[in-house]
Amino acid sequence: MGQPAAPSGAPVADAPTADIPDEGKGTLGLPQATALVIGGVIGTGIFLLPATLAKYGTVSILAFGLVTIGALCLAVIFGKLGRRIPSSGGPYAYARDAFGEFPGFLNAWSFWITAWAGNAGIAVAWVGYVNYFLHWDSTIGKIVIALVGLAVPALVNVSGVKNMGAFQLVTTVLKFVPLLFVAIVGLFFMQSANFGPFNAAGGSFLHALQTSAALVVFAYSGIEAVSIAAERVKNPERNIGRASVYGTLACAVVYMLSTVAIFGNVPHDQLVGSTAPFSDALNNMFGGSAWGGVMAAMAIISGLGALNGWTLLVAEMPYAASRDGMFPKAFGKLSKAGVPTVGILVGTVLTIIVMAVNYLWSEDAFETILLLATVTTVIPYLFSASAQLFWLVTRERAVSRGALAGDLAIAIVGMAFTLWMVYGAGEDAVLKGLIMLLVGIPVYIWVKASRGEYGPNEVVHDKSGKAVGTASSTEE
Template structure:
């Protein structure tokens, strides 16, 4: 039986329910919410059905993660769950895939924040890559200073980011009911326009927006009463974010003219501006940028905590497990943000929209690998009597696995090839760490010191 990674001492458990809830909602509602209408507009009503499938799939997966977190409330999230079920090697594959999804997500999120920043300051449109990197390293610095500071930023930005979404929901209801002049009527729902292939394509896109429901499981070592707090935050946060997305993003995609929506770099701002004027549109752009930056703050936290948990368990280099006096994994943050920097600079010739689409799809695909593995882990742990049998968990795990496979199918050939290549890049790392373990190297204590 696989042993479990060490837990953090109680003194470092600084995240309560509200911070965990803000982490879940804040990481889910980020740049995706404010850029997805551009990508979804060409699909029309297929996008609505895609949202419904994605929200249902995400809720099933959230239930799986919540249940596993209640039984195994340890740092590492997907890695910890899969190692409990299958052992070190499969756990490493999941961990490597998920870590890739996190730092590639930070590239996409920073680009999303840049798109709204450029909407506010058009004169800076010529240097989107450098603006994005400025955001990445600013929040890396914040995360390197204080865990409590990270939690405070996450809570504040989560509250602020809901304001433009609320405005879009209100405007959607007003336009749909005829209270506001609907110069762009809702396109008709026609059966011949709906196809499984189009829905599958939108499922992969909308999943990008739902990625993050597992966020509270990663820094479990810093969560007070983790076995109770994490499941509650995971389920409540996933449901809340899903409902917000369904109404707000669908309204923008359907009520903004398709040609304008598909070319917009700030669709929420353009939607508000079309009906309420340029002043409110600029205000929405400010809050949309805050939303993306809040998500970036939360995901930078995850990109540091994940490799630290892996290093403590001996499958990442031991020096990445070392933390500062405040308990912050500074080294892991620096390595992860450096990888984000390389990815952004390597694609800086792309437009903002293209750069966002490429990094978002790669990140989503890498996340789906972890989701699929955790769904199978839940079924296996029940079969081995490691956790109690539950019809609800079995049904959720099966549904989550099927949904994950469908999302992989909908991603398309290029992202799958990228994802496979990034997964294979972890093979030499695993072989090197296995050799080091055989030589008695790379083991760290819970405090991050080498032993």
Template sequence: MSRPQRAVQPRTPAEHKARALGLTSATGLVVGSVIGTGVFTMPAVLAGGGTSSLLVLGVVAVGATLLAVLFGQLTRRVPNADGGLYAYARHEFGDFAGYLTGWCYWVSAWAGNAAIVSSWVLYVDALFGLENPPGWANWLIALAGLWIPAAVNLAGVRQMAWFENLTVVLKFLPLLFVGVVGWFFVSSGNFGPFNASGGSLYSAIGIGAGVALFAFIGVEVAAITAKRVRNPGRNVGLASVLGTAASAVLYLVVSAAVMGLVPHDTLVGNGTPFVPAFEAVLPGVDWAGKLVAALAVISGIGALNGWTLVTSEVSRATAADGLFPKAFAWADRKHTPWFGVLVAAALPSLLMLWRYTADTGLTVFTFLVNLSVVTVAIPYFFSACAQLTHLVSRRRGIRGLLLARDLLITGVSVLFSMWITFAAGYAAVYQALVLLLIGLVLYAFLNARRGPREDKQEPEVRELPRAA
């Protein structure tokens, strides 16, 4: 039995230069993309469901880690893994499935950028003491959060990687402070009830599941940017698992600490829960709240920096195969898909303008979180099914316990992807379905321009015999 082919390695100096992400930078990209400003808002949302939300967060962390393992296996197996989840689906199921996967992930990526920046705006308001600013003011702040990372990405992949590593270090400082020092000031009386939803336990799980699932979106970014990673067959999987595991531990420790530092009634609905958490650890220190707000702002810029790259990379890979408008494959001399970068900043800018005319604060954040969760669940599902197809076929080269292990990982990933969709709620599924249908209209035009495939002959038209 022949071994599966590994991902294609660069063969020219230009391609080698384009692979600017080593293991450290790839891991930093995963951590930077997973941990954005959402973590600075997450404890307040989790508190709405009660302490049961921490158990939900732990379950989601396990599922996300298994997905990270799955993406590493797929990257090693698929000969051309450029584009990650899109490439896996196209390799196993063909162009149409590849397009649907790429389209849904692309929508999830830029909608997720809008969710990140909506949380980021809350901390900018806290940093500068802006109380209940008008929607247009928050929109202008959001524009800065979206277009500064776009400018960094346009400067080149190496500059993006340097900026990402710096912001990862800076974002870890307040999280580690709360996760370590904060536990010395935790009060058991601050924790809310196990079920604080006011309804059934199922309702409490739903509250925690949405934000927890969103918090782990990003486990796949090393796979999406495989073309930019050196030795992707090894580093993509390793970076995905290391980055996801580190993020999971930090999420659990920090979220529990904040829920124990801030009284439950104060925490629920608070858009900047880390501010009172720091003030609880450092009472009487006027600049404590400002410091955490500043670090949250830096963290958000770092997350948006990484996600701008991811958004442009998935559209570039899809366009390079003729399944997206050609403009998304346009690249400058630094191999930066500049058109995709600009669109990755423009679309969430327009989305934020629309949302800020109707809602503000956590309402905007929650809406965008649910939309991103559903649209990313579809690519996760396609990727897991692609691996399942391989494992149950005769093409696989593994047997025995290794096959059982891989089937377990893949089976859990399939169920986890389905649960993500279910947990996001009916409204989010409806909105995602509308976006999916819009994507099908675009595919109709793209497919018509491509013409018939070389391996697909037009059916021969035969005349029916005439009746006597």
């Protein structure tokens, strides 16, 4: 097979060649694609999130509901865009196709930050459940546990896409069933006294709602997973949308019910300081610690599954951008197993650095990482919603006239939701996110210079006026 098409449907001038072996192309069917979404969304983050939200009070349940509506709107948007642009890269491909090369690069860079920084957050939560058994409570002990949790998914991903998909499907089933059990059975054991105050933070209602909503966004991070790995999916025009919506709906049900169940089964004061809230809930429901140990084991499996899926995504985004000449060439090379090994290894190393730094210098590593990742997550979401709105207004891509009003409403809600989440993340997270985003500009300059290009890329049209590719001014 030749070079895969760029998001615009035509190869980009001077883009590096990157063939995808048969093993890596069209390997994931609808069940595996849906599992990739669920596995990427449901990680150990949800297993620790109720404790983080408890300090803001039950207002966070309302925040969960609002964020769920926004997440479903974004899942629909990814499905619509996936049908129009069924190529790997997801938000990067959509922004590049609609707005050009530089916005595309910024989206790839922002999502790349989200992937490896977010993996650090998953690893931190994962350590809490491993320590349910090991009790390695020193900083060095936690870092060692996290290193093991990051190494296993990296090795699975390096071994090939088929192994990654099988591992993802198994871990998704093993974690989804017990989570659903707590979400449903836990509702029958709730006590109203456990819920605590509505606004436990003591500040304004709006501030508590915004901050808790920003934390919840990270729990839904991953709904775009299947769109990023589009060329690994069978029949992507159809399955990207279905997998995105099915996966998000499944996660929403479990998230909403389990959060309410945890709040109702663990006393508020105990929940705020918990490092394994689901285990504490099961212990309170049935007595003893055996059931809590079972849930801790499921959380460990869940974390490995989430890290496995995100390790793929941390490499897929720069891989797609590298093919278009927007990331260093090394990220666009595939191994014999059909995977971008450089992206996997570099992303894992960066995750380790973020994890270690936050353990050594942050009082609340999990919340710090979550708020930063929220900012870098919603930037690609904002551009995706904007791309959808752009195609609906210009109709330069296929648009259903009958569904136009509904699609416009969903795109506008998606845009408003992402802007609200940036604001809710807080000044510190926004500042750090902006700095990390701007650091990508020198990388863009380096990549452009290495291609001998200057000035913006121009769209090249054939005799009929149809866009067939891009070209840029080059140095003589």
